[in-house]
Amino acid sequence: MSILIDKLFSYATKFVAIAVLLLVAWIFTILFQNSIDSIEAFGFDFLTETKWAPNLEKFGALPAIYGSVVSTFLAMVLAVPLAIGVAIFLSELAPAKLKSPVGVSIELLAAIPSVIYGMWGLFYFVPIVRDIFGGIGISMLTAGIVLSIMILPFMAAVTRDAMNTTPDILKESAYALGGTKWDVIKDIIIPYAKAGIIGSFILALGRAIGETMAVTFVMGNVHKISFDLTEPATSIPVTLANEFTEADTSLYYSSLFELSLFLLVISFTIISIAKFYFLRRQRAA
Amino acid sequence: MxxxxxxxxxxxxxxxxxxxxxxxxxxxxxxxxxxxxxxxxxxLSWTIFTQEGAPPGYEESGLKHALIGQLFIVGIATVVGVPLGILAGTYLSEYGQMSKLAQTVRDISDIMMSAPSIVIGAFVYAIVVAPMGHFSGWAGSIALTIIMLPIILRTTDDMLQLVPSTLREAAFALGASKYKVITQIVYRGAKAGILTGVLLGVARVAGETAPLLFTSFNDNFLNTDMSEPMASLTVTMYNYATSPYEDWQKLGWAAAFILSMFILSLNIIGRLFLLKKKGK
The missing domain is CATH 1.20.5 (Single alpha-helices involved in coiled-coils or other helix-helix interfaces)
Structure with a gap:
């Protein structure tokens, strides 16, 4: 009897573990199957066509891809220096008394759902952007800024963790040679934790590109490529969030599924690069 | 100089x-x-908890429908996702260990934890909502279960590995079967850690909005039938906040506040568990 339970339990655990892999494969398959109509209708033009006109049954993803790339790029440009600053502050600069409360509150803020960042952005940031930069406030720029604030806590926390992997003895040796804090940071910590720090940034990038709610509120979902950052725009997740419940033809659906598949493949790739190329090397080091 | x-x-x-x-x-x-x-x-006011949604401008409106819907959708996702996640995590730490299969499951779960949640919504739409012909609370729960699974799985795996192998060996030496060792020694040793993982997993999915937009959809009134569209705090918050009506926006802020406090408390409780364990 107990041998039977033993066997059953081990099979049950193995079954669920394998099921996780099958589930991921199933997700890719289903998204692909549902994209076939759109893939057949547009082929590779889907990714380069600039017109997204549901009433004409014409679907091109370029405006959404452009919006995803630009808003994520803006978010990274704004968040990376701040995250490095916060991480340096938390790992080297802050007095011991401040380190833990500030660190914990940053981590807690990373846990706040992105829909709340989006709502804050809509009510408090849109008017500011409107006043300073003009336009209606709902824009690519607002989306980039809100996105940068949303990923900042996550980015700062992982960057700090990466910096903290530097052995104390290395830092102490450098201080003993008369190094200033900045000398130690640039010559010891950053070279030592380089892979981990870059990995954290890429991981944050992978998250930002798939982020939906923080940007849906403030981007406007307008399928137009505009180089003016104060114009409303769209991104892949924003398009999905706004249009999935509105799609009325099978080609429309299929195009949305192709967008989802594209997004999943892109973020899967980015996250894999971060995890396996950079963060694993750090673990091995 | x-x-x-x-x-x-x-x-x-x-x-x-x-x-x-x-x-x-x-x-x-x-x-x-x-x-x-x-x-x-x-x-915040009492009517938030006692009244359902109402047309804009109507005095007696609240979030009861969204609170109960949220409880159903997240509750069922937890009931399904936690045991599955713990089982899979147990396989990784106790059976698979460093095997190729276990490593692959770890890697894929790590990626899924950061993958865009809106894509999970699209997937569940295709496998549940489209065949059923309408949005439903079940679809929302399934989406959240899929998002929760890798989180629970990885924390369980990590926490079980922290249990010293001497404990396992001692139990084996007494003649216990592997099943007994895992359920009575390893799980007990990792109890606080697993609980923390569960709390953080629940906190994470409770704030998910994107995968619910086109699975459980929304409902402005109280509904306890999981096979029908169902309100959640997050989707309600999104709809109310983007509406032009001031009283709806106010309800949106109330929902945002309740949800954030819930999620922050889960995170803090989870951390305290871990601290207490470390302190021992």
Whole structure:
């Protein structure tokens, strides 16, 4: 009897573990199957066509891809220096008394759902952007800024963790040679934790590109490529969030599924690069 | 200027910049928290908990429908996702260990934890909503279960591995079967850690909005039938906040406040569990 339970339990655990892999494969398959109509209708033009006109049954993803790339790029440009600053502050600069409360509150803020960042952005940031930069406030720029604030806590926390992997003895040796804090940071910590720090940034990038709610509120979902950052725009997740419940033809659906598949493949790739190329090397080091 | 002076000045500049960015970063975040608390408390009242949604301008409106819907959708996702996640995590730590299969499951789960949740919504739409012909609470729960699974799985795996192998060996030496060792020794040793993982997993999915938009959809009234569209705090918050009606926006802030407090409390409780364990 107990041998039977033993066997059953081990099979049950193995079954669920394998099921996780099958589930991921199933997700890719289903998204692909549902994209076939759109893939057949547009082929590779889907990714380069600039017109997204549901009433004409014409679907091109370029405006959404452009919006995803630009808003994520803006978010990274704004968040990376701040995250490095916060991480340096938390790992080297802050007095011991401040380190833990500030660190914990940053981590807690990373846990706040992105829909709340989006709502804050809509009510408090849109008017500011409107006043300073003009336009209606709902824009690519607002989306980039809100996105940068949303990923900042996550980015700062992982960057700090990466910096903290530097052995104390290395830092102490450098201080003993008369190094200033900045000398130690640039010559010891950053070279030592380089892979981990870059990995954290890429991981944050992978998250930002798939982020939906923080940007849906403030981007406007307008399928137009505009180089003016104060114009409303769209991104892949924003398009999905706004249009999935509105799609009325099978080609429309299929195009949305192709967008989802594209997004999943892109973020899967980015996250894999971060995890396996950079963060694993750090673990091995 | 000597070289040393130069270095000291550079150092001071960098340190000031770093402190400044910390202040800016933390300032922004406290701004958000402050806005949330002020607007939230302003919007809170008893009717929030006792009344359902109502047309804009109607005095007696509340969030009862969204609170109960949220409880159903997240509750069922937890009941399904937690045992499955713990089982899979048990396989990784106790059976699979460093095998190729176990490593692959770990890697894929790590990626899935950061993958865009809206894509999970699209997947569940295709496999549940489209065949059924309409949105449903079940579809929302399934989406959240899929998002929760990798989180529970990885924390369980990590926490079980922290249990010293001498404990397992001692139990084996007494003649216990592997099943007994796992359920009575390993699980007990990792109880606090697993619980933390569960709390953090629940906290994570409770704030998910994107995968619910086109699975459980929304309903402005109380509904306890999981096979029908169902309100959740997050989707309600999104709909109310983007509406042009001031009283709806106010309800949106109340929902945002309740949800954030719930999620922050789960996170804090989870951390306390781990701290208590470390303190021992």
């Amino acid at each position: 000597t070289h040393t002076q130069k270095r000291i000045i550079t150092n001071n500049i960098v340190m000031i910049l770093s402190a400044l960015s910390a202040i800016i970063g933390i300032g922004f975040l406290f701004w958000i928290l402050g806005v949330l608390v002020l607007n939230g408390i302003d919007a």
